[in-house]
Amino acid sequence: MEKNEDQQQQQQEEEQVVNPWEVSAKDGGKIDYDKLIDKFGCQRLDQSFVDRVQRLTSRPPHVFLRRGVFFAHRDFNEILDAYERGEKFYLYTGRGPSSEALHLGHLIPFMFTKYLQDAFKVPLVIQLTDDEKCMWKNLSVEESQRLARENAKDIIACGFDISKTFIFSDFDYVGGAFYKNMVKVAKCVTYNKVVGIFGFTGEDHIGKVSFPPVQAVPSFPSSFPHLFSGKDDLRCLIPCAIDQDPYFRMTRDVAPRIGYHKPALIESLFFPALQGETGKMSASDPNSAIYVTDSAKDIKYKVNKHAFSGGQESIEKHRRCGANLEVDIPVKYLNFFLEDDAELEHIKKEYGAGRMLTGEVKKRLIEVLTELVERHRRARAAVTDEMVDAFMAVRTLPNMFD
Numbered sequence: 001m002e003k004n005e006d007q008q009q010q011q012q013e014e015e016q017v018v019n020p021w022e023v024s025a026k027d028g029g030k031i032d033y034d035k036l037i038d039k040f041g042c043q044r045l046d047q048s049f050v051d052r053v054q055r056l057t058s059r060p061p062h063v064f065l066r067r068g069v070f071f072a073h074r075d076f077n078e079i080l081d082a083y084e085r086g087e088k089f090y091l092y093t094g095r096g097p098s099s100e101a102l103h104l105g106h107l108i109p110f111m112f113t114k115y116l117q118d119a120f121k122v123p124l125v126i127q128l129t130d131d132e133k134c135m136w137k138n139l140s141v142e143e144s145q146r147l148a149r150e151n152a153k154d155i156i157a158c159g160f161d162i163s164k165t166f167i168f169s170d171f172d173y174v175g176g177a178f179y180k181n182m183v184k185v186a187k188c189v190t191y192n193k194v195v196g197i198f199g200f201t202g203e204d205h206i207g208k209v210s211f212p213p214v215q216a217v218p219s220f221p222s223s224f225p226h227l228f229s230g231k232d233d234l235r236c237l238i239p240c241a242i243d244q245d246p247y248f249r250m251t252r253d254v255a256p257r258i259g260y261h262k263p264a265l266i267e268s269l270f271f272p273a274l275q276g277e278t279g280k281m282s283a284s285d286p287n288s289a290i291y292v293t294d295s296a297k298d299i300k301y302k303v304n305k306h307a308f309s310g311g312q313e314s315i316e317k318h319r320r321c322g323a324n325l326e327v328d329i330p331v332k333y334l335n336f337f338l339e340d341d342a343e344l345e346h347i348k349k350e351y352g353a354g355r356m357l358t359g360e361v362k363k364r365l366i367e368v369l370t371e372l373v374e375r376h377r378r379a380r381a382a383v384t385d386e387m388v389d390a391f392m393a394v395r396t397l398p399n400m401f402d
């Protein structure tokens with residue numbers, strides 16, 4: 001009996017791969033998020049959390065929260081309990097700078113983190129893992145550093161509050177108290193354990209094996225003595241996509257052993273590729289994603305030509321059967337980016353019943369995405385090198401909890 005269960009588990013694991021470097025479902029299918037939650041051991045984020053966040057922050061919950069884009073968590077309830085008692089926390093998120101331009105999937109954690117920063121009025125640290133990308137993507141040190149600064153401009157363009165935000169790149173910042181915490185973490189994690197969590201093989205160079213502590217320790221306030229000196233008890237909340245979970249499973253396992261709180265996580269679904277829900281979008285295929293550098297013309301072309309439709313092959317059949325909303329990418333994208341709940345429901349109802357055609361849904365999506373990308377492009381154009389230096393300067397943030 002047990003053997004059968006083991007075989008089933010193995011089969012499930014062969015069906016889909018989700019880790020920080022690869023996301024794929026079996027036979028190009030959809031990611032099964034329920035199986036992922038079971039495998040990773042996190043919890044579903046239900047409506048009670050959405051209601052509680054609204055009550056505690058006195059502002060409407062973000063569209064990503066109320067529509068289940070951020071769908072899983074670890075100990076988010078403990079963060080909210082502490083906040084309700086009047087205790088503060090800090091946010092930590094990051095970006096691996098492997099490409100010049102970000103696509104919409106990259107923006108999702110930052111858009112949501114900005115909402116959390118504004119709603120809870122808390123400080124934020126953003127890690128740019130230029131060292132990781134140098135090791136995984138075969139980029140030179142200098143190119144990784146250049147991309148980190150370019151990506152920082154896109155991150156700043158999301159509207160973060162400079163009086164509450166510290167952005168750092170690993171090549172520049174790692175050392176001192178941060179490095180001491182890395183060594184403490186490294187001593188607690190055996191080679192077998194790290195192979196079990198991340199799937200490293202004998203062919204991987206030792207840089208990869210030694211990297212996980214670098215992403216772990218921003219979860220600990222003492223890694224930032226210029227910000228949190230004497231606040232070793234401060235809790236940390238990490239908004240991220242669920243493929244980053246393995247790093248923080250490791251971190252949460254180690255934290256109590258070295259005298260820190262386990263970091264809490266709030267985790268998102270993957271933003272699907274234009275061609276359909278086969279995991280994450282690929283930076284290597286420009287037609288699989290909408291980039292923040294795309295022109296209005298690019299967006300129109302990509303949505304019309306490449307966005308997978310759940311509409312029927314003929315108008316007659318579509319009017320009769322309606323669209324398959326389960327596989328329709330334009331509807332899924334609107335679910336992320338169309339603010340108006342009533343309009344979204346109307347589109348789903350009419351399109352699902354066949355009264356609305358694919359072309360009409362795509363037209364609305366093109367409007368929504370063009371406005372979003374245009375707004376981002378204007379904001380990014382206003383970000384100067386001096387602003388990047390200011391966000392990345394090691395400095396105190398005296399008003400970070402105001």
